[in-house]
Amino acid sequence: MCLEKTFRCCRGRRRGRGEKEGAIDLAKELKDLIRGTALDTDNSLNNSVDEEALITDYKNGVSQRELTKCYNISTGKFYSILRRHGIAVDSSKVAKKVAHVEENPEVLEQVLRDYIEGKTLAYIYSNYNLYKNGLFYLLDKYQIPRRNKR
Numbered sequence: 001m002c003l004e005k006t007f008r009c010c011r012g013r014r015r016g017r018g019e020k021e022g023a024i025d026l027a028k029e030l031k032d033l034i035r036g037t038a039l040d041t042d043n044s045l046n047n048s049v050d051e052e053a054l055i056t057d058y059k060n061g062v063s064q065r066e067l068t069k070c071y072n073i074s075t076g077k078f079y080s081i082l083r084r085h086g087i088a089v090d091s092s093k094v095a096k097k098v099a100h101v102e103e104n105p106e107v108l109e110q111v112l113r114d115y116i117e118g119k120t121l122a123y124i125y126s127n128y129n130l131y132k133n134g135l136f137y138l139l140d141k142y143q144i145p146r147r148n149k150r
Contacts, residue, residue, distance in 0.1 A: 026105065030112050030144060049073055051081050058082065080140045098134040111135070112144055 049071050057067055068078050082089050101108050111128050115135070124135060139146060 026109060026142065030116065030142060033113070033116060049077070049081065051085065054081060055085050055087070058087070076136055076140045076146070080143065083141065084143070094133055094137045098130065098138055101128055101130065101138065108138070111138065112142060115139065115144065115147075118147070
């Protein structure tokens, strides 16, 4: 639970509502692919998180759990913000489990394209030997917006 007097992140806030060069090129290409589609979140109203304040709080030692509660964001979004600001994220367990996909740029691109094109999660999990956390780790890492729940 947020402690308003202890953590800066909660002061005055209302809760609620709410690598490598090749990898960067792939992320840019995929962002171009989704621009103008329902997955394009660049102009979304969901960008209401004060990322600079979140980063400052994180650097001051506030835990990930506390920050996700205070800012009312998912863990995936939290790590996406850290990566976007160049903060190294220790996610070695998940990274090891998706290494077979990341080591092959063609497979990685196809996984991300299948997701963008609306293939079912079950299809992606079975065809690429992935699981939920692994897929969403890749989506966050390459800044692919998540699809809305249907």
